[in-house]
Amino acid sequence: MKKTIYLWGDSIGRGVVYNPERRRYCLAQTRCEKLLQEKGVPLVNRARMGATIGEGYADFVATAVDGEGLAVIEYGGNDCDLDWRAVAEQPEVFHDGKTPIAEFEEMLRLFVESARARGLEPVLVLPPPLYPERYFDWVCRDLDRDAVRDYLGDVGHIGRWHACYVEAIRRAARDTGSRLLDFYNPFMQAMNFPDLICADGIHPSEAGQELMARVAMRALAQAS
Secondary structure (H helix, E strand, O other): OOOOEEEEEOHHHHOEEEEOOOOEEEEOOOOHHHHHHHOOOOEEEOOOOOOOHHHHHHHHHHOOOOOOOEEEEEOOOOOOOOOHHHHHHOOOOOOOOOOOHHHHHHHHHHHHHHHHHOOOEEEEEEOOOOOHHHHHHHHOOOOOHHHHHHHHOOOOHHHHHHHHHHHHHHHHHHHHOOEEEEOHHHHHHOOOHHHHEOOOOOOEOHHHHHHHHHHHHHHHHHHO
């Protein structure tokens, strides 16, 4: 019998995309979760749009599990996000992420320890990278762009800030001896990277979700 894979994560794990025609977020028709389930992967998806690692951990504690499965932990995108309105209003002061990096890394380690205590093998996910220019345009839709740019120094800082959280995930995996599921580098290496990210600069497109499914299937095959 295949081990159950439990996924705790945010909208990337949920398969959310931005639909520019309808001007709203929706579940992708082609998404990693669905593609894996079509391949017979027993996936229980606890990912939620907008979730931070603290919210995910609370759901983990409250969720019954069978044990002897995998606990896939996918966070960082919302944790590193800033209060962009506050940034625009006060670009001269430091603005931390929703979950500061040190707290984020500490929560990752707690998540790993708790998963193992419940009989699950933890797998930490390196999320796909941001598209800084698109994300900047997205968050500045109704804000003072110049003020936000003054705070950042350059638009590329958005990607570097996100990468700090990716590195925290990598450190937590190394220090706890946890497996990694790396979506970050396959996206970074893709020649068609712009096609893999939605107009908001952060959510993988349907093509990006397909790439995630291929990466996940290869990882599962190597682990079996």
